[in-house]
Amino acid sequence: MTVAAQPAALYTWSITGGAVESGSFRCLKGGHLAGVDAATYLKTNFLTWQPQTRITLYHTPHWLRYVAVVAGCRFRVKGYFSDGTDAIFDLTGELAAGFIHTVDTTYGTIRSLFNRQITYYDIWIERDGAVLTWVQRYVLADGADGTPDHFVFENSLGGFDTVCFRGDRKDVAEPESLNAAFDDRTLEFDVDWKQSFQKNTGYFPDLNTRLWALDFFSSANRYHLAEGVLHRIVVSRPKLEATEGELAGYEFTYAYAKQSRYMNLPRVPVPPALEIVNPAGELFF
Incomplete structure (x- = not known):
């Protein structure tokens, strides 16, 4: 599978001062990680706060981003079949250290890698047989109820997430006439x-999903x-209220x-x- 890679060091900063204060550091977009060493977090986590089990449709786009702090790690995938069996293999080759790696985890993309239908699949990062990250799971749904709208957004860790909101949607057209006196x-x-x-x-199924949705609004x-x-899109007038x-x-x-x-219908x-003849022999459509 093709993996997009970009340098993890978005910016390199240099500090000039006394002997103790001089040096340089790299800046990478991230969330609130108080009390957690950045290198340890990046090594053991994907760049997302999404729920670890995602219910998805066949063509709903999904991506996982990972910062390879050490060399030799790779994406792994395990597909599960309806007869209780499974298959596991490398989703990518070894990832270059010091880069952000993005892999397409859309159900349709992953399904094409297997020789028969899978019901769900797990993805994680592994190095020398050791699992480094938590397992991200995707489960195929038959369909989406309500009025599903899919949104893709850059999350607070610098990754890209897809969220589906199934509540009502109202279209509001606001044409404003521009006129002048002639x-x-x-x-x-x-x-x-x-x-x-x-x-x-729509209603969120659990607290973690609701809290993750706040990442969309930020x-x-x-x-x-x-x-x-x-x-x-641009978002306005959010009403983010919840009662414990x-x-x-x-x-x-x-x-x-x-x-x-301008329209493009x-x-x-x-x-x-469809021509139908009634008992009187008359034709109607």
Whole structure:
């Protein structure tokens, strides 16, 4: 499998001062890791706070990012079959140390690696037979209830997560007429077209999933997946309220970063009309 790699050192900083104060360090985007050594955390964790078991559809995109602190580690995958058997193998070759490695963990992508249907699969990082990270599991679902909307966002660790919100969605079009006075008449010369969507996340199944969803709202890089295309969005008016011990869901408004008032409606071949003859011998459609 192809693995995208980029240098882990996003920035290198140098400190100039006295003999004790001089030196350099590397800066990598990360979350709140008080009391945890950065190298240890990066070695034993993927760059995500998502739940360790993900319910997913066949083509829902997923990625896992990992910083290879040491050489010789690799992604491993274990697929489970409906007859109770399983198969395990290397998902990648050895990862170069000092790089961020990104692997596509979409169900359809992983399924293509096996010679028969898998029901779910696990992915982890391994080195010389020792498991370094926790196990990330993906389980295939038959479908999604409600009004599913998939969003991809950059999380607080610098990875990319996919979240599905299944609550109601309301389309809100807000065209604003631009007009001016021409001679003795006021005429429209253009329309400022704005469209947004009021979205409800639906109830979260557990506390950890709800807390992880907050990472979506703190992100500055968010995308809506529509018809296989990622559209960058801006989020406004989030209502992030939850009562301890009760089912909770959030509400927010999002709009595409690039909008147009011009339409692009699909045109498809018209099927033959169904002709039906009633008992009186009259034809109707």
